[in-house]
Every structure is written in C-alpha cells, then in structure tokens.
Amino acid sequence: xxxxxxxxxxxxxxxxxxxxxxxxxxxxxxxxxxxxxxxxxxxxxxxxxxxxxxxxxxxxxxxxxxxxxxxxxxxxxxxxxxxxxxxxxxxxxxxxxxxxxxxxxxxxxxxxxxxxxxxxxxxxxxxxxxxxxxxxxxxxxxxxxxxxxxxxxxxxxxxxxxxxxxxxxxxxxxxxxxxxxxxxxxxxxxxxxxxxxxxxxxxxxxxxxxxxxxxxxxxxxxxxxxxxxxxxxxxxxxxxxxxxxxxxxxxxxxxxxxxxxxxxxxxxxxxxxxxxxxxxxxxxxxxxx
Amino acid sequence: xxxxxxxxxxxxxxxxxxxxxxxxxxxxxxxxxxxxxxxxxxxxxxxxxxxxxxxxxxxxxxxxxxxxxxxxxxxxxxxxxxxxxxxxxxxxxxxxxxxxxxxxxxxxxxxxxxxxxxxxxxxxxxxxxxxxxxxxxxxxxxxxxxxxxxxxxxxxxxxxxxxxxxxxxxxxxxxxxxxxxxxxxxxxxxxxxxxxxxxxxxxxxxxxxxxxxxxxxxxxxxxxxxxxxxxxxxxxxxxxxxxxxxxxxxxxxxxxxxxxxxxxxxxxxxxxxxxxxxxxxxxxxxxxxxxxxxxxxxxxxxxxxxxxxxxxxxxxxxxxxxxxxxxxxxxxxxxxxxxxxxxxxxxxxxxxxxxxxxxxxxxxxxxx
Numbered sequence: 198x199x200x201x202x203x204x205x206x207x208x209x210x211x212x213x214x215x216x217x218x219x220x221x222x223x224x225x226x227x228x229x230x231x232x233x234x235x236x237x238x239x240x241x242x243x244x245x246x247x248x249x250x251x252x253x254x255x256x257x258x259x260x261x262x263x264x265x266x267x268x269x270x271x272x273x274x275x276x277x278x279x280x281x282x283x284x285x286x287x288x289x290x291x292x293x294x295x296x297x298x299x300x301x302x303x304x305x306x307x308x309x310x311x312x313x314x315x316x317x318x319x320x321x322x323x324x325x326x327x328x329x330x331x332x333x334x335x336x337x338x339x340x341x342x343x344x345x346x347x348x349x350x351x352x353x354x355x356x357x358x359x360x361x362x363x364x365x366x367x368x369x370x371x372x373x374x375x376x377x378x379x380x381x382x383x384x385x386x387x388x389x390x391x392x393x394x395x396x397x398x399x400x401x402x403x404x405x406x407x408x409x410x411x412x413x414x415x416x417x418x419x420x421x422x423x424x425x426x427x428x429x430x431x432x433x434x435x436x437x438x439x440x441x442x443x444x445x446x447x448x449x450x451x452x453x454x455x456x457x458x459x460x461x462x463x464x465x466x467x468x469x470x471x472x473x474x475x476x477x478x479x480x481x482x483x484x485x486x
Numbered sequence: 487x488x489x490x491x492x493x494x495x496x497x498x499x500x501x502x503x504x505x506x507x508x509x510x511x512x513x514x515x516x517x518x519x520x521x522x523x524x525x526x527x528x529x530x531x532x533x534x535x536x537x538x539x540x541x542x543x544x545x546x547x548x549x550x551x552x553x554x555x556x557x558x559x560x561x562x563x564x565x566x567x568x569x570x571x572x573x574x575x576x577x578x579x580x581x582x583x584x585x586x587x588x589x590x591x592x593x594x595x596x597x598x599x600x601x602x603x604x605x606x607x608x609x610x611x612x613x614x615x616x617x618x619x620x621x622x623x624x625x626x627x628x629x630x631x632x633x634x635x636x637x638x639x640x641x642x643x644x645x646x647x648x649x650x651x652x653x654x655x656x657x658x659x660x661x662x663x664x665x666x667x668x669x670x671x672x673x674x675x676x677x678x679x680x681x682x683x684x685x686x687x688x689x690x691x692x693x694x695x696x697x698x699x700x701x702x703x704x705x706x707x708x709x710x711x712x713x714x715x716x717x718x719x720x721x722x723x724x725x726x727x728x729x730x731x732x733x734x735x736x737x738x739x740x741x742x743x744x745x746x747x748x749x750x751x752x753x754x755x756x757x758x759x760x761x762x763x764x765x766x767x768x769x770x771x772x773x774x775x776x777x778x779x780x781x782x783x784x785x786x787x788x789x790x791x792x793x794x795x796x797x798x799x800x801x802x803x804x805x806x807x808x809x810x811x812x813x814x815x816x817x818x819x820x821x822x823x824x825x826x827x828x829x830x831x832x833x834x835x836x837x838x839x840x841x842x843x844x845x846x847x848x849x850x851x852x853x854x
Contacts, residue, residue: 231668264819303822
C-alpha cells in the first residue's frame with residue numbers, strides 16, 4: 198500500500214483532525230465540526246472512528262478493533278485489516294496490549310490505563326437530535342445550556358412506563374456543562390465513561406468530533422427519585438461464569454432456549470484461560486486443543 | 487455447544503471472492519471493456535462523474551464496471567479515490583457563455599442569437615423498445631453541419647438588458663469548499679449549489695418535482711438549457727497568466743421565475759441555476775428549481791414550510807453516499823444495543839404484569 202500515506206489520510210488532513218481533537222479535549226463534550234473525508238468504507242460504518250484513529254496512530258502503536266465488544270465481528274475485522282494494510286501497525290485482540298482501541302457500541306470490561314486511547318464510532322453525535330431534528334436549533338440549545346427538553350423526555354418515559362426507556366446511547370452530562378451522546382453503548386457501560394484513558398468520539402457522516410480527557414466527570418442523566426440504573430441481563434456468562442460483564446443472548450435451538458455469553462470476547466477468553474468455567478462452558482484447554 | 491463466534495475474517499474473504507465471480511458473470515459472454523462503458527453508457531458515466539465530483543470519464547467507467555452497474559456504488563468508489571488526490575490549485579471560473587454547444591434550447595424565446603439547437607436528445611423519441619438494437623447496434627452516420635459562426639449568449643442577458651430580471655452580484659468572495667470544510671449553516675448560495683450539483687439525482691429530482699406540485703411553488707420557465715464543452719483555465723503563478731489545462735462537458739440550466747416583488751425589490755424575474763458535469767439535463771433542471779426554492783429568504787418570500795425551502799433538510803439529505811452508508815449500516819451487528827432493548831422491554835412487561843395482576847395472560851418465554 199505504498200501508494201497511500203501512513204494510515205491512509207494525508208498529513209494535512211490528519212493535522213486538521215488533530216486540531217479538532219485538541220479542541221474537543223479542551224472543551225469536553227462539545228461537538229467540534231471537522232471536514233470529514235470520504236473514506237474507502239461507507240459512512241455509518243465507522244468512518245469517523247477510522248479518521249480519528251488514523252490521526253492519533255503512530256507507527257509503533259499496537260491497535261485493537263472491536264465491534265459489539267468482539268474482535269471477530271465482520272466490521273471489526275474489516276477496519277483492523279484496513280489499518281494493517283495502510284498503517285502497517287501491529288494489531289492485537291488483548292485489551293491491555295493495545296495503545297489505541299477503536300470500538301463500536303461497547304467499552305471493554307477491563308479498566309483502561311492512562312497511556313491508552315479509546316476511539317468510538319458515533320452514528321448520531323447529537324443527543325438532542327431525536328427531540329429536535331434541526332442542527333441549527335440543537336447547536337443553539339447547547340450554547341444556551343437549554344437541556345429542559347431532554348429532562349422532559351426522561352420524565353415522560355417515567356410517567357408512561359415507570360422507568361426511563363432509554364437502554365443504550367443513554368445521555369450524559371460532562372463536567373456539569375455539555376449533554377453528550379456516549380454513542381450507542383449499552384447504559385451498563387455508562388459508569389465506565391469516567392476512566393483513565395483518553396476517549397475520542399468520531400462521527401464521520403455528521404462531521405463531528407468530541408472528546409473526554411482522562412478522569413473527566415461524566416454523569417448519566419437521572420432524577421433523585423429515579424436514579425440511573427446500569428442494568429444488564431440477570432445471568433452469569435455461560436462460558437466463563439462472569440457475574441459482572443455485559444452479556445449477549447444467543448439462541449441455541451429451535452425451541453428458543455437461550456444462552457448468555459460475554460459480549461467482550463477478549464475478557465471472556467482471558468477469564469477462561471485463567472481457569473474460570475461457566476455452567477455451559479468447557480475448560481479452556483479443551484477448546485483451544 | 488456454543489463456543490463464541492469466530493471466522494469473520496474467512497467469511498469476508500470468501501464473500502469477496504464470490505462477489506468478484508458474480509461481477510464477471512457468465513465467462514462464455516465477452517467481458518465488458520472500460521472503453522465500451524465510457525462510449526456506450528455515457529450518461530451513466532456522466533452521473534457518476536457529477537455525483538462523484540470528479541471529471542474523469544475513464545475512471546467513472548472503471549467504477550461502473552467494478553460496481554456491477556450500481557451507480558451509487560460507483561459514485562462511492564470515485565469519491566473515495568478523490569479523497570486521496572492532492573490539490574494543487576483551483577481553476578478560473580469556466581465561462582459558459584463561450585460554451586461550444588451541442589444542444590441549446592430556450593423555452594422562453596422562439597429564437598435568439600445562437601438559435602435553438604436540439605442536439606443529441608431523447609426528447610421527441612417515441613419510447614418504443616428498439617428490438618433491432620438487440621441484434622445489431624450499428625447506426626448510420628448522422629448528418630452534420632458546421633459549428634455556427636455567431637456567439638451563443640445566455641438568454642438571460644437579453645432580459646438583463648431590459649432590466650426585468652434580477653441582477654446577480656458577484657461578491658468576489660472565494661466560495662467555501664464543501665469537500666474541505668464541514669457543512670455549517672446557514673449555507674450561502676455557492677455552497678448550496680455545490681451540494682446540489684453533487685447531490686443524488688433522484689433526491690434533487692424529487693425535491694424539484696415537489697415545488698412544481700405546490701410545495702413552495704415558483705413557476706419556472708427554462709430560460710435556457712445548454713450542453714457542450716467549455717475550456718478550463720488555470721493561472722500558473724510562475725507564468726503570471728492563465729493557460730488552458732483541458733475542457734469539460736457541462737450542462738447548464740437557467741430558469742426564469744416569476745416574482746411579484748417584495749418590500750425591498752420591485753416586480754421582476756428571478757433565476758434558478760443548475761450546472762452539472764456531462765450531459766445531465768434532468769439533474770441540472772432539477773437543481774435550478776431547488777436552487778430557486780432555497781432562495782426564498784434572500785428574496786424576501788414567505789417560508790411556506792415546504793421541504794424544498796428548508797436548506798438544512800435539503801443539504802443534509804441530498805448526498806447519496808452519506809445516505810446509503812448510514813441506511814445500510816443498520817445491517818451491521820447491533821447485538822449489544824438490541825440486547826439492552828430486550829432487557830428493558832422484558833423489565834417493563836414484567837412490571838406491567840405485576841401492576842395489572844391477572845389481567846394479562848402469562849407470556850411464553852420462547853415467544854418473546
């Protein structure tokens with residue numbers, strides 16, 4: 198791939214993206230417009246994350262790409278291959294070996310460190326979008342800190358259903374200022390948004406970048422009498438027995454019986470390698486043998 | 487026994503190998519050459535160049551071949567390629583008044599300097615399938631006539647002489663570049679026109695059609711439609727003057743619209759403008775209608791709340807590469823967010839059942 202520059206984008210474009218990232222880090226939660234480029238994968242398939250990753254990757258970095266928590270889902274494979282080809286960086290599936298982790302819809306179970314960067318793919322960066330379709334209006338609402346509409350929506354959820362009916366892309370408030378969309382991660386992941394690593398959010402089609410510096414205060418919106426509840430399936434993982442990881446549900450047979458397994462494949466595998474066995478699993482050595 | 491999904495990489499490789507085979511089709515049938523596509527499917531090539539924002543008939547033809555004839559996919563290939571090209575300057579604005587016209591029609595004046603030239607058009611053909619084409623595509627040579635001596639000035643120049651059409655003022659500003667800066671609103675006319683000329687033909691057509699049917703109606707006359715080639719010139723700093731670097735085929739449409747005047751403007755005609763790469767008539771007329779509808783604010787017209795008047799709506803949804811990418815992404819895995827929705831629905835149902843007691847029949851687990 199010597200026809201293309203390191204990590205595909207030319208240096209000027211990367212500089213433009215880095216400026217947007219720095220601005221995003223300086224104003225946590227604020228959506229910075231950037232001149233998103235057309236990438237060789239479709240809009241909506243991670244072009245924002247790919248551009249952010251391309252702008253922060255260094256040749257000596259090791260990269261990990263996950264989609265739905267898993268390293269082997271097709272789009273994660275495709276994006277990992279893209280960087281193997283265009284940046285020739287080392288890649289890994291191990292969370293603790295990665296310098297840059299690009300993710301779609303999950304935060305890894307394992308705590309991240311200060312020297313790691315987590316890059317999110319964001320479909321709709323605007324948390325107010327489904328309450329107000331106009332970008333001109335929502336930018337005004339952010340500028341004026343006019344978030345009443347969001348609280349009314351959450352209140353109406355409670356009035357109708359007895360609970361807040363948002364289970365993913367659950368809105369958060371950053372450092373008491375900007376309401377931010379954490380991308381469609383399950384609300385189970387929301388408490389992990391306060392972390393040691395740098396978190397960068399890239400929305401390619403919508404041309405926005407935003408960021409959370411390490412240890413930024415991130416509060417999930419709620420009410421005193423209806424506190425935020427980061428729920429998950431009430432089961433242990435069938436393979437590794439973990440009680441505290443986010444679980445995918447798998448349909449096992451024609452009669453619809455279910456099995457619950459960790460969505461974070463690296464986490465599940467590490468636990469099984471360390472000897473944990475769930476009630477439907479087998480010891481790790483037998484599988485890898 | 488479930489082990490954990492693996493094999494994404496192998497599946498992708500196999501899918502792509504199959505795709506390549508399907509693209510080629512039956513190998514007993516001769517392969518299509520890029521030159522054949524360029525010459526014989528020229529209107530597809532034009533559309534790909536226009537929406538791909540890259541004037542290169544050979545590359546567009548290659549993209550169509552690679553995309554198995556899916557024009558939006560071909561536009562996508564061209565756009566992705568275009569991103570990687572270095573930009574070493576900008577050309578001077580092309581002078582469409584000096585266009586060598588293959589076609590030039592006006593719906594507002596029966597005749598005008600330069601004349602009415604039908605050119606290679608589908609207009610007035612009877613849309614009857616020509617079964618002879620299935621057997622033999624050879625055609626007799628068309629009669630020719632020398633290029634006219636006289637110039638072909640824009641029709642609107644005659645209206646301008648009389649002062650009955652609004653004068654367009656050149657602000658002298660360098661227009662913002664949609665491909666290098668994020669689209670931010672409000673968008674001025676130059677930016678709107680950029681978005682429209684690379685917008686999806688079907689979308690722009692639908693928007694234009696809606697104005698004709700009464701959603702922000704601004705009755706448009708096709709003042710002029712011209713198709714032909716123009717010289718492209720570029721100023722070379724080392725030389726200190728402009729030189730011709732090539733020529734491009736363009737379709738230009740200027741509509742003349744009624745305007746009854748406003749508080750600030752006397753009654754006069756106004757314009758809508760369309761300019762598209764290649765022979766792209768439908769697109770350029772559509773563009774001119776939508777352009778005119780989007781000008782309601784600067785002309786002091788009422789906002790009828792019509793979709794074609796809403797610049798944010800039009801500009802954010804005209805790009806088919808953005809639209810198709812986002813639309814098709816919903817076939818990507820959404821296990822995680824769906825799982826969280828599933829948990830929530832189960833929880834809300836359980837709570838509702840608890841509240842309503844025996845009023846709701848018990849649900850079977852497997853039926854969820």
